[in-house]
Amino acid sequence: MAPNKRVVAAYRAMGSLGIDESKVKSALKKLLKVFDKNWELIEAENYRVLADAIFEEDDNMVTELKKKIQSDDVHSTRHSLPSFSNNQEDETESEEAQMHIERALPLKRLRLRGQESQPLHPLTNSATSPPSKRPKLEDNALHQGSSGKKPQNKPESSDGNTRIEAPSLQLPDDIVDKGKQPASTQVLQRGRKLTSGRSSPSTPSKEPTVEAGKFLLPNNMMPRTQALIIPKNEPIDEVPDYEMPIAVIPPEPSGRDSSLKNGVAGKHVSHVTVTSSECRDGVRDEDASPTSNEEATCNIEIASSTLGEVKLSLSCSSALWGSKFHMPRPDEIIEMMEEKCLFSYKIADPNFSVMKLLRDLCDCMLEFRSNPNNDPEEGSILRSNVDVSKESQEPGTLDVVRNKDLDMLSDVSNGPINVSPSAAVASPRSFLLLADLNGVNDAVLDPKMDQTTNDFSQCNVRKELECPMSPNSHSLVIVPQDQLTVDDSDLTKGEENVEIPWVNEYTNDFLPSFNYIPQNLVFQDAYVNISLSRVGSEDCCSTCAGNCVLSVPCACANKTGGEFAYGSRGLLKEQFLESCIAISRNPQKHFFYCKNCPLERIKNDGGLEPCKGHLKRKFIKECWSKCGCGKQCGNRVIQRGMTCKFQVFFTSEGKGWGLRTLEDLPKGAFVCEFVGEILSIKELHERNMKCTGKGKHTYPVLLDANWDSGHVNNKEALCLDAASFGNIARFINHRCFDANLVEIPVEVEDPGHYYYHFAFFTSRKISAHEELTWDYGIDFDDHDHPITLFQCSCGSKFCRHMKRSNIYFMFQRHKPAYNDNYKIWSSFLFWSGVLLDSCYSSFCTSVSDLGHLIWNHIIIFKIWNKFSFLI
Numbered sequence: 041m042a043p044n045k046r047v048v049a050a051y052r053a054m055g056s057l058g059i060d061e062s063k064v065k066s067a068l069k070k071l072l073k074v075f076d077k078n079w080e081l082i083e084a085e086n087y088r089v090l091a092d093a094i095f096e097e098d099d100n101m102v103t104e105l106k107k108k109i110q111s112d113d114v115h116s117t118r119h120s121l122p123s124f125s126n127n128q129e130d131e132t133e134s135e136e137a138q139m140h141i142e143r144a145l146p147l148k149r150l151r152l153r154g155q156e157s158q159p160l161h162p163l164t165n166s167a168t169s170p171p172s173k174r175p176k177l178e179d180n181a182l183h184q185g186s187s188g189k190k191p192q193n194k195p196e197s198s199d200g201n202t203r204i205e206a207p208s209l210q211l212p213d214d215i216v217d218k219g220k221q222p223a224s225t226q227v228l229q230r231g232r233k234l235t236s237g238r239s240s241p242s243t244p245s246k247e248p249t250v251e252a253g254k255f256l257l258p259n260n261m262m263p264r265t266q267a268l269i270i271p272k273n274e275p276i277d278e279v280p281d282y283e284m285p286i287a288v289i290p291p292e293p294s295g296r297d298s299s300l301k302n303g304v305a306g307k308h309v310s311h312v313t314v315t316s317s318e319c320r321d322g323v324r325d326e327d328a329s330p331t332s333n334e335e336a337t338c339n340i341e342i343a344s345s346t347l348g349e350v351k352l353s354l355s356c357s358s359a360l361w362g363s364k365f366h367m368p369r370p371d372e373i374i375e376m377m378e379e380k381c382l383f384s385y386k387i388a389d390p391n392f393s394v395m396k397l398l399r400d401l402c403d404c405m406l407e408f409r410s411n412p413n414n415d416p417e418e419g420s421i422l423r424s425n426v427d428v429s430k431e432s433q434e435p436g437t438l439d440v441v442r443n444k445d446l447d448m449l450s451d452v453s454n455g456p457i458n459v460s461p462s463a464a465v466a467s468p469r470s471f472l473l474l475a476d477l478n479g480v481n482d483a484v485l486d487p488k489m490d491q492t493t494n495d496f497s498q499c500n501v502r503k504e505l506e507c508p509m510s511p512n513s514h515s516l517v518i519v520p521q522d523q524l525t526v527d528d529s530d531l532t533k534g535e536e537n538v539e540i541p542w543v544n545e546y547t548n549d550f551l552p553s554f555n556y557i558p559q560n561l562v563f564q565d566a567y568v569n570i571s572l573s574r575v576g577s578e579d580c581c582s583t584c585a586g587n588c589v590l591s592v593p594c595a596c597a598n599k600t601g602g603e604f605a606y607g608s609r610g611l612l613k614e615q616f617l618e619s620c621i622a623i624s625r626n627p628q629k630h631f632f633y634c635k636n637c638p639l640e641r642i643k644n645d646g647g648l649e650p651c652k653g654h655l656k657r658k659f660i661k662e663c664w665s666k667c668g669c670g671k672q673c674g675n676r677v678i679q680r681g682m683t684c685k686f687q688v689f690f691t692s693e694g695k696g697w698g699l700r701t702l703e704d705l706p707k708g709a710f711v712c713e714f715v716g717e718i719l720s721i722k723e724l725h726e727r728n729m730k731c732t733g734k735g736k737h738t739y740p741v742l743l744d745a746n747w748d749s750g751h752v753n754n755k756e757a758l759c760l761d762a763a764s765f766g767n768i769a770r771f772i773n774h775r776c777f778d779a780n781l782v783e784i785p786v787e788v789e790d791p792g793h794y795y796y797h798f799a800f801f802t803s804r805k806i807s808a809h810e811e812l813t814w815d816y817g818i819d820f821d822d823h824d825h826p827i828t829l830f831q832c833s834c835g836s837k838f839c840r841h842m843k844r845s846n847i848y849f850m851f852q853r854h855k856p857a858y859n860d861n862y863k864i865w866s867s868f869l870f871w872s873g874v875l876l877d878s879c880y881s882s883f884c885t886s887v888s889d890l891g892h893l894i895w896n897h898i899i900i901f902k903i904w905n906k907f908s909f910l911i
């Protein structure tokens with residue numbers, strides 16, 4: 041007689057929960073009797089009644105056994121001389137009882153993980169289910185692995201709950217750092233959401249509707265999977281081969297798998313192979329051959345926050361699947377994965393969602409990274425990768441991208457599968473990644489690793505660890521932070537006194553390529569006339585010796601009003617600095633308008649357009665080679681080069697790269713010079729024209745402080761362009777008005793002031809890690825400006841770009857006229873206040889006129905104060 045399909049289905053459903061057939065049989069019999077063979081009632085809610093009946097039976101049995109043991113104990117106590125055989129029997133019986141308890145408990149726990157009031161396996165109707173409670177998990181059951189040893193760091197959450205440890209954490213010695221916790225354990229410990237997150241009531245679940253037993257396969261096709269909850273003291277390798285749905289890891293022996301099982305042979309422990317079940321179970325891949333090179337990709341990106349501090353990117357490529365491959369929609373993949381998880385890991389929580397799980401993984405990484413105390417290797421970061429089987433060339437890769445303090449974590453793929461984070465495709469770095477992705481060790485794929493570690497065998501500091509979420513599916517590897525997040529290699533290539541590293545905490549982008557030069561270089565036509573003969577005795581102090589700043593001001597102080605700009609500690613004197621800041625903040629007051637402006641001349645092909653104005657700046661004059669003092673003279677600050685610790689970093693506000701200090705800086709300190717190619721204005725104009733429309737820019741600084749001196753010919757009108765050749769100043773971003781740096785021209789070699797050094801000094805005290813900024817002096821309305829206009833994100837409350845619509849910018853459009861007539865405008869503001877006052881007073885006669893007058897003038901005064909700095 042053919043087996044009853046409904047009975048078989050019931051067995052399978054229970055089997056997937058690890059329930060013994062014999063138990064199912066007896067419970068089913070009883071239920072059929074009770075329900076008068078009404079199968080609908082038994083099948084409802086995925087055989088909930090049946091499961092409950094089995095549990096109840098277990099409970100009863102346990103209670104009965106306990107009672108029996110107790111009564112036997114009493115009995116044996118009463119009979120003080122029990123026979124030896126009796127005693128043995130008792131022990132056996134009692135052990136059996138314990139075994140029943142042990143066996144029953146996991147199932148019970150499993151049920152508790154879901155909702156008491158909900159179906160045991162809530163695959164249906166769960167959308168209407170109330171959120172589940174967080175499961176309470178017994179420490180012992182969860183923390184004792186096969187060895188029975190407790191983990192060194194007992195994973196406790198802030199709420200005091202002990203975290204679940206997955207059996208997959210039982211790692212071969214080789215892949216666990218000696219004496220240290222496996223990284224994945226740490227992740228798990230830290231990642232409270234990894235475990236608790238499953239039961240988070242906040243996440244709405246996408247419940248798949250799955251027929252019971254849909255995924256069941258014959259035993260011989262069953263993968264070895266591991267449940268997240270293991271019974272107390274149950275050794276991991278004794279986790280039974282439950283009759284399971286298709287799981288993540290088929291037990292196919294491969295070089296990599298076996299190496300893993302053997303403790304990951306050698307040092308090459310960077311991958312664990314994961315293979316899509318679609319390929320292994322023969323559902324789809326039989327006729328799929330790598331015939332087409334046409335790539336369709338399907339990307340899922342999950343980030344820890346909107347800033348994407350940690351980003352997990354899942355990419356599929358159809359490249360190897362031929363034309364028959366249908367690229368699944370992301371939600372299809374997620375849904376399918378959820379079904380697998382629900383079956384494979386027996387996650388009975390209706391709120392379980394794969395997306396949530398992945399997001400939690402991101403959070404864990406962030407948490408892991410941000411709490412160095414959690415980390416046995418302080419400052420380490422996680423490096424994760426999933427390798428699609430090297431041999432089988434299958435799609436599906438998991439790529440974890442470090443963002444916050446994690447540099448891009450390399451991704452490993454097989455064949456041409458694109459594992460690159462989509463956002464990085466355009467970056468040089470990701471280009472490298474794409475080009476190299478061919479199942480090679482991820483370390484090799486990571487160009488930055490190459491640069492920073494030189495020898496990736498250093499990566500044996502990385503620990504290959506299995507992730508509890510998806511055993512064997514991906515590895516978590518620790519890489520010392522400094523090897524990934526910060527490029528310690530000096531971007532100045534040793535050209536400066538200090539080394540300058542760079543870091544990108546937000547994207548995968550590498551530093552733009554440029555040539556580091558410590559000093560300005562003439563490009564071609566620029567006329568830079570440096571000769572000793574041009575330096576007259578009035579421009580040098582040939583008789584000085586030692587430190588000029590400490591003695592009576594010499595000739596070199598003449599250009600700064602008979603006093604040196606620098607004080608004894610090498611900082612700018614307060615008064616000098618303040619006047620430079622004032623000029624920079626109120627440029628209109630210090631503009632001069634040249635009669636035949638070189639800029640306009642070049643732009644208009646000789647035609648005459650009125651000069652838009654140049655800043656008449658204060659100069660610093662430093663001692664130089666014709667002076668008698670030495671290099672250590674206090675009046676040779678910029679010549680000695682930069683001395684502070686800086687770092688180039690990727691800004692989070694969309695400004696691209698920026699420069700920050702790594703140490704506190706006092707007010708008036710020299711930071712660095714703006715170094716670049718010395719171009720004539722004509723050359724700059726030509727460059728700008730060439731760049732137009734090609735997404736290229738120049739980074740120019742006009743050396744125009746002396747253009748009022750008369751007619752400046754084309755070769756003498758100079759600028760610096762740091763786009764291709766420059767120093768770290770090319771990374772200093774703009775800030776409107778209240779920047780923390782001020783630019784000051786410094787005369788060193790050329791007394792003529794056509795060519796001078798453009799130096800940055802701190803305009804105030806700056807704390808370590810603050811970004812360094814200067815006001816480019818951009819008029820955001822001037823579309824002819826040599827600096828390509830950008831959307832300003834300086835964040836200053838005085839931002840000129842953001843406040844274009846305000847009254848100031850109305851005036852700014854008519855700047856010269858406005859400047860000439862600012863007294864008229866101020867009178868206007870004053871008298872409008874008086875007018876306002878009198879109108880107001882006439883309406884409010886009940887209140888004292890004097891009070892109104894004072895009140896209105898306070899308002900007017902405030903308005904005036906707000907805008908007076910602009911005049």
Ligand SMILES: C[S@@+](CC[C@H](N)C(=O)[O-])C[C@H]1O[C@@H](n2cnc3c(N)ncnc32)[C@H](O)[C@@H]1O
Pocket residue numbers: 552694695696697698737739769770771772773774775828830831832833834835
């Ligand atoms: C001299 S570069 C500064 C370094 C640049 N951020 C980089 O990544 O190379 C000038 C360019 O930086 C960007 N930038 C500078 N300051 C900015 C700001 N306040 N807001 C937005 N972008 C800014 C603009 O693209 C500008 O053209």
